Amino acid sequence: MTVNDGIDVVRNWILSRHPERARIGPDEDLVRTRLVDSLSFVELVYVIENATGAEIDFDTIDLKDFQSLSAIQRAFFTTA
Amino acid sequence: MTAPGRIGIDMVPFTRVRALLGxxxxAGRMLSADERRLLLDGDEPDVPGIAGRLAAKEAVFKLFHATGETVPWQGIEILRAESGAPWVRLSGRAAALARGAGIGSVSVSITHDEPCAVAVALTAPDSEERSAP
Known part of the structure; x- marks a missing residue:
């Protein structure tokens, strides 16, 4: 899976839960806009884990890494 | 010192629980082993019971006023006293957040009826702190 494929999986998963939305801006705040709430956050982490193949420790999560699609891309889908 | 007068409330639709069960x-991320025994050991998962507990966990989390933190789902356990009343056990990061907020102990009340469950959490004075009933 390429870097772009990974963030596309995340974007498409969020859009699938919000049929009223056609797009999500890269810097749009996912929590503040209620695209992701506390229950769906658990699912979001799971989607990212599946896309990256790496487990995310819930107790050491930095919420800033999940604030927007661009933040998720930087934190989880950027190759060194 | 106990923070005075904090209250938290939350609601969870049964449909969200059914989706999460799928x-x-x-089981893996949100319920502790003791909660799983209460809620998942029957022929069918106890959807209203799960929705009530998830709502209670979020209501308790709101007491901490923990901006920038995720819900420590497994560290906030909503268990069942012999009387049938729910009681709260905090551990790990949840217990640390409670200490940081000056919260000694917590009481919760849960109600559920299709299509959702609602829970309210209240801080309790230290003098009323309860151990496992």
């Missing part, structure tokens, strides 16, 4: 995330 993904297997409830």
């Amino acid at each position: 993904g297997g995330l409830l």
Whole structure:
């Protein structure tokens, strides 16, 4: 899976839960806009884990890494 | 010192629980072993009971006023006293957040009726702190 494929999986998963939305801006705040709430956050982490193949420790999560699609891309889908 | 007069409330639709059950995330990430024994050991998962507990966990989390933190789902356990009343056990990061907020102990009340469950959490004075009933 390429870097772009990974963030596309995340974007498409969020859009699938919000049929009223056609797009999500890269810097749009996912929590503040209620695209992701506390229950769906658990699912979001799971989607990212599946896309990256790496487990995310819930107790050491930095919420800033999940604030927007661009933040998720930087934190989880950027190759060194 | 106990923070005075904090209250938290939350609501969880049964449909959200059914969706989470399909993904297997409830057992793995959101419910403790003791909660799983209460809620998942029957022929069918106790959807209203799960919705009530998830609502109670979020209501308790709101007492901490923990901006920038994720809900420590497994560290906030909503268990059942012999009387049938729910009681709260905090551990790990949840217990640390409670200490940081000056919260000694917590009481919760849960109600559920299709299509959702609602829970309210209240801080309790230290003098009323309860151990496992």
